[in-house]
Amino acid sequence: MTRLPFPAAPVLALLLLAGVACAAPVAPVATVQPSLETAPGLPDTPDEADADDPAVWLHPTDPARSLIITAVKDAGLRVYDLQGRLVQRVEAARAGADGLPGRYNNVDVAYGLALPGGGVMDVAVASDRGRDRIMVWRIDPNSAATPLADVTDPEQPRVFPTRRAPDGSGEIANPAADQRSAYGLTTWKGPDGHRVIVAQRKEARLVEHRLVVNPDGTVGHVRLRHWDFPYSHRGQSLTAEDDHDPARDWQPQFEGLVVDQERGILFAGQEDVGLWRVNLTTGTADAAPFHETRGSTRSPFDNRASRVARDVEGLALYYGPEGTGYLVASSQGDAHGDEKAPDPEGLDDTFAVFERGGDNRYLGSFRIVAGGGVDGVQECDGAEIVSYALPGFPNGLMVVQDGYNDDLNGLSGEPEATNFKYVDWKAIAGSFDPALMVTPQAWTPRPTP
Template sequence: MSHARKAFHKRYLTITASAVVMAAVAAPAQAGPTPTVAEVAAKAETPSMFDDAAGGESSADDPAIWRDPNDPAKSLVLGTAKVGGLRVYDLAAHEVQSLPAPNAPSAEDKPGRINNVDVIDGANLAIATDRGRDKLVIYSIDRSRAEGPVKDVTAEKSAPYIFSADQDEVNKQATAYGLASWKDKKTGRIYAVVTQETANQVALLELTKEADGDYGYRKIRTIGFPTTFTLPNGKTWTPCEDPGEQPYLEGMRVDPANGMLYAGQEDVGVWRLRADLTGEPTLIDKVRDFGVPYTQDPATGECTPGEDPGFGGDHLTADVEGITLLDRTGGGGYVVVSSQGDSTFAMYDRDPAKGTPFVKSFRVVAGKGAVDGADGTDSLDIVNQSFGSAYPHGLAVIQDAPDTPTVTGDDGEPREGSNYKYVDLGDLSTATGLSFR
């Protein structure tokens, strides 16, 4: 979240909280029931990551679950660590492998920064965005591989910049950011949709397989998402961003059953559109501060919110972050969206014929022992299949930042950690009152 957006959301939440209190005092009899947020306890957590002493950033950001089709108990969780590369964990949340981020082309250039990762079902592949180098990184997954189950199989000569024209543009870091990928069941082709940091652009890529078995990719098309919106009162509104930035996207997921992409524009809401990036996107839900006017200090970029006109949604507090799908065994299921601003997760019925209505919200709270809950979540992944005795009903993995308790560094200063929480899908079903079978 940018500096300007942090300041705006902090002030907006303070103002709206005061308004809620005043309304409750003025007319308690007219106040409707407040929707309850279900609470589910985390069952396990991975080791914490911390910024290093040199000021780099090795922190948890985005998880992806790989289910071993031959032995589900040996399944893995992949988690991005930004400049720390990629981490691999087992079902006990123990780290089993650490892969470094790719090197920078030279000392003056930006190093690799693995931001988002996605597992390709049925292909034993994972794709990640390299935010530092504006590229994709492709990994193969083989649980029996002696040197480690995950291996970088990117064909560098066939891995062009995604949004940048040259290395100078890469160094400005308007680069590959969010990611969603899928395998077309009819053709066997593998695609990825990638967002651009600080801009509203989204690109569709297709993976290409080289003669030696490594993978590259080619760009098919790029589209831009709306940045200015017409409100019901006839006025136009643009979200508060740092100067020079556009309202951009990160969290995304493709539903292979119907070819629909769900994409989160962080300060706007959740969109639904065709995964091939054709046709017009539909905004299925908005953040609470959608349409709130503001004044921006030209010197600092900070935004001060004005009076809320009431055009926002009821379930998402900016930023809109991670998005995943929760399949139901009998068909259909839910779109699950991280509402980072209030550390909750909103669930929507993903049937487009129903208009993707809101169903339920939940939060992840502390479990047994030292396992804490999840706050300010960037991303999550959910798989509704058995993983053996550890997670017989399915598994959800959720990023947590900051992780608690806080650790003190050698300099006596607190170090903000981050990690991934594991949640039993059976516990989530019980907590929400929803059947996933």
């Protein structure tokens, strides 16, 4: 039986088992203001720069020189400092003989990748949705202007050379031009080195690769294992499409991914279905999501008890001491665009907070609203949190993508600009009652010597 996402009285549990639609009382959505935003806004070149996913890199000796590394799709990567100022533009790979240009969808950071001749390097790793590749950049802590240098193995294999046959009978060829390619991405330190977990666009599949450093210093990858998930949920086909009715339009794909590095647990957001766990030590995925999305009122999958409006998008972890902390998930919803399906309880454009450990109990939700001359956040695709004291953010930092920078164009589905917002973790923690923990420097992702 699927767990309830928050404590409920026995009567409520019986009603749910009987199929009666009802919901447990929950606290109202809290509001938080951002501290600052990245500039210039995107696009910032003739390329179609569209903000998507951020990662935070902590400098090894000087926290003030830490960086926010972001994926901006067709325009490659953008690197910012802790004041939101642009440090470096990294262009996406140009189209090769196959006519496919790079499109960088998600990005993460891996610390201490071992070099063949000794020593280590930090790297930024991104999914190249356009060419179905894993891109890697070495991060130079001594370079203020161009810290990222491409070290991707040009001879690397495709991430998804095959895909599931439509009838489920087996594997079929997967041309890169079909764009059922590398999508969501996260890294983790496995027992045999650094690994990358990648979601396949338009498919219910996650794959794990190990990063391999070649003698020349370039970085490739080898495939280790994959996980397949159902293509239907609670009677709803996840391959049903309706371009004119969002309530009847479904996808099986995952995007938001994050690994609890201390426990080896992958949290994976299947956009229309909910939040899953995979134990990376045993290789076993849970049989059902631990928190479903709300589904749709026009579907057999209609879960009003949920506090996440589909799509569920960016996932981020706040690490506290001794396994404590929080998982934060972007409840993007579908309140904007030409064809709208706003959530009746207003859970679009919110962030749901769960306990990091145990059964990942739901604790509440917050929304990032305008304040201090910075606009709010809508349709957040990606997020990252560091529970580490940084200059300007002594209580920790959350970075989120904003799909409508400056709320332009009436939130019509054709945003003229996107960017990233920086939010003080203490502001988020204090918006809850009781307040969430604030434990800066309780944990650092950088390995200790």
